[in-house]
Amino acid sequence: MIYPIVAYGDPILRKVTRFIEKDEIDLTKLSADMFETMYAANGVGLAAPQIGLNIRVFVVDGTPFSEKDDDEDGEPDLSLVDFKKIFINPEILSEEGEEWSFEEGCLSIPGIRGEVYRPEKLRIRYRDADWNEHVEDYEGMAARIIQHEYDHLLGKLFVDYLPTLKKQFIKKKLTDISKGNVDADYRMRFPAKK
Template sequence: MIYPIVAFGDPILRKPTRFIEKDEMDLKKLSDDMFETMHGASGVGLAAPQIGLNIRIFVVDATPFSRKDDEDDDEPDLSLADFRKTFINPEILEEVGEEWAFEEGCLSIPGIRGDVYRPETVRIRYRDIEWNEHEEEYSGMAARIIQHEYDHLLGKLFVDYLPTLKKQFIKKKLSDISKGNVDADYRMRFSSRK
């Protein structure tokens, strides 16, 4: 099932999420639906608040970064070829390394991108859909995707990290998105249209 993506301005995107209890829901079905929704919107990550759920789960699929894009001069990152996971009840234990910039975007904020500085490496504890616990370390683009999605679980968005001048520059665009005045090639849900 493909969910509509919750647009900027909906209060759920600013709420910290709650932990999921074991056997509370069909995690495999939810994970599959989230992957289907994310792929349908050409995303590489999707957190539960972006589909209107206030729970601690996100999915990532960074395989697009492992393929060569003819229009892009960057070399593909082959380490991301199999980076497709579901993170349930994740907790970032440590973020280390030099902060580096990358132009991030978000399915909930279509048409806006900006450089965000994040630490190079992250150590995270989480459960998979079988409820097995894992503690793993990721670096580079994998770490960045995790940090971006994890922020959604805390009620933070990538635009929060942008410099004040950039925030002022995009203020009207953000307002337009929250009102539903935006073009996206996927279905969205706007709090102003409830």
């Protein structure tokens, strides 16, 4: 099932999500629906609040970044080839390393991108769809994708990290998005659209 993506301005995008209990939700169906929704919107990550659910879950698939030559040496990032996961009840345990910049976007904020600085490494604890617990380390683009989606679980958006001048520059565009005055190649749910 493909869900509409919740647009900027919807209060659910600003709420801190709640942890879920084992067997509370059909995680196999939820993860399949979230991946299907993410792929339909050409995303590399999708958090539950972006489909209107106030729960601590996100999915990622870094494969599109593994095919690009975005790193310094011009080679594709092979660490992202099989980077397809669901993160249930995730908790970032630590972040470290030098902060680096990358132009981020968000399915809930179509047409807007901005440079965001994030630490290069992290350690995260989470459960998978079979409720097995994992503690894993990530770095580079994989860490960035996780940090971006994890922010959604805390009610944060990438635009929160932008400099004040850039925020002022995009203010009208953000208002337009919340009203549904935006072109997106996927279905969206707008908070202010009547």
